[in-house]
Amino acid sequence: MTKGLSPALLTAVLDRLEEAVLVLDPRQQVRFANAAAAQLLPQPRRLPLLLRRSAEVMASGQPWSGRMPLPDERTLQLRISPLALRGGWAGALGAPSPAERQAAGAAGRGCLVSARDITAAVRLETTRRDFIAAISHELRTPLASIQGYAEMLAQKPEPPAADRAAWLAVIADNAGRLARLIGDLATLSSLETGTYPFHFAALEAAALAAPALAVVTPLARERGVTLRQGALGPGQIRGDAPALERVLLNLLENAILHGHSPVETHRLRVELSGGVRQGAYEFLVRDTGAGISTRDQPRIFERFYRVQPAPGRSGSGLGLALVKHIVHEHSGEVTVESTLGAGSAFRVRLPLVERASRSAQPSGAPRQEKAAS
Ligand SMILES: Nc1ncnc2c1ncn2[C@@H]1O[C@H](COP(=O)(O)OP(=O)(O)OP(=O)(O)O)[C@@H](O)[C@H]1O
Numbered sequence: 627m628t629k630g631l632s633p634a635l636l637t638a639v640l641d642r643l644e645e646a647v648l649v650l651d652p653r654q655q656v657r658f659a660n661a662a663a664a665q666l667l668p669q670p671r672r673l674p675l676l677l678r679r680s681a682e683v684m685a686s687g688q689p690w691s692g693r694m695p696l697p698d699e700r701t702l703q704l705r706i707s708p709l710a711l712r713g714g715w716a717g718a719l720g721a722p723s724p725a726e727r728q729a730a731g732a733a734g735r736g737c738l739v740s741a742r743d744i745t746a747a748v749r750l751e752t753t754r755r756d757f758i759a760a761i762s763h764e765l766r767t768p769l770a771s772i773q774g775y776a777e778m779l780a781q782k783p784e785p786p787a788a789d790r791a792a793w794l795a796v797i798a799d800n801a802g803r804l805a806r807l808i809g810d811l812a813t814l815s816s817l818e819t820g821t822y823p824f825h826f827a828a829l830e831a832a833a834l835a836a837p838a839l840a841v842v843t844p845l846a847r848e849r850g851v852t853l854r855q856g857a858l859g860p861g862q863i864r865g866d867a868p869a870l871e872r873v874l875l876n877l878l879e880n881a882i883l884h885g886h887s888p889v890e891t892h893r894l895r896v897e898l899s900g901g902v903r904q905g906a907y908e909f910l911v912r913d914t915g916a917g918i919s920t921r922d923q924p925r926i927f928e929r930f931y932r933v934q935p936a937p938g939r940s941g942s943g944l945g946l947a948l949v950k951h952i953v954h955e956h957s958g959e960v961t962v963e964s965t966l967g968a969g970s971a972f973r974v975r976l977p978l979v980e981r982a983s984r985s986a987q988p989s990g991a992p993r994q995e996k997a998a999s
């Protein structure tokens with residue numbers, strides 16, 4: 627079928643391949659490299675693993691496949707197959723370079739190397755592995771606690787009333803924590819897969835503040851935190867009210883729980899304000915608490931990331947990941963400014979209705995239509 631296939635046509639075909647294709651002769655000189663190989667493996671002779679494996683393949687006649695990390699942190703999936711040419715290597719593929727001329731005529735096996743960039747897949751694999759490890763860890767702690775206290779109750783069915791009440795409270799507390807963790811994971815997963823049931827509508831942004839403040843008021847009182855509603859200017863946005871209330875709630879709860887500096891608990895103040903700024907509605911959640919270091923600031927929006935997990939601050943590190951996803955689904959952005967020892971300010975910017983309707987709709991909107999159809 628390939629009778630008469632010209633070297634030019636063959637090269638053009640090989641250059642179209644996404645996979646890198648490289649031919650090494652018996653002296654490990656490169657005799658052919660397609661366009662992808664020129665990009666992925668520009669200097670194959672500088673890759674000790676490639677040289678070692680190809681030498682083994684040529685010697686054994688057995689193919690090898692496996693992963694090869696590159697110095698620039700990418701990972702390649704390699705396959706090296708033995709390649710013997712009937713007429714020797716002298717006239718093989720293209721005009722020989724001086725080095726190739728020297729190698730010309732060499733008998734024996736060369737090899738064919740094919741390579742694919744699997745960096746993205748490897749990263750995904752690592753993220754998935756870390757995620758499962760983090761979930762297992764998060765589930766284990768409250769479960770162990772529930773199990774421990776349940777066993778104590780079983781062994782000592784009639785403990786003093788105060789002990790019994792305290793143990794049951796620990797069990798209920800940890801069960802609640804597990805329920806919340808599982809709920810947050812389910813929400814996060816639906817946000818990531820685009821199946822979260824958003825219901826977008828035009829909203830007066832300021833109206834979102836009161837319900838969120840009402841939920842965290844008892845917590846603030848319990849922790850001795852001064853919770854304030856600052857100025858809330860008018861401004862219409864398009865969004866899902868319960869989801870956006872959850873955003874404000876998570877930020878307020880964080881400010882109350884994590885803003886605490888152990889020395890000055892009574893001084894901690896948390897304020898929620900909002901208004902139109904630079905063409906968007908901007909909510910600001912400010913606290914005068916412990917602050918977050920510049921090293922940690924970019925990481926706090928990652929799933930399960932906590933700065934200093936401490937007893938009594940028993941979150942799972944999912945709250946800000948949820949905030950980020952919900953805000954992004956509203957075509958908005960969330961940012962943090964913080965100074966250690968001085969406090970933090972979380973800013974949520976959401977497109978105004980006028981702007982959203984003139985340009986693109988919030989990214990969640992088409993999904994809602996799809997889900998409804
Ligand atoms: N206002 C804040 N002041 C100081 N640290 C904060 C503040 N907000 C967040 N953090 C830090 O960022 C981390 C991540 O916050 P996030 O809301 O994602 O998780 P969490 O509050 O620990 O748990 P969850 O919200 O799932 O119950 C917190 O553990 C805390 O270390």
Ligand SMILES: [Mg+2]
Pocket residue numbers: 876879880941944945946
């Ligand atoms: Mg939180």
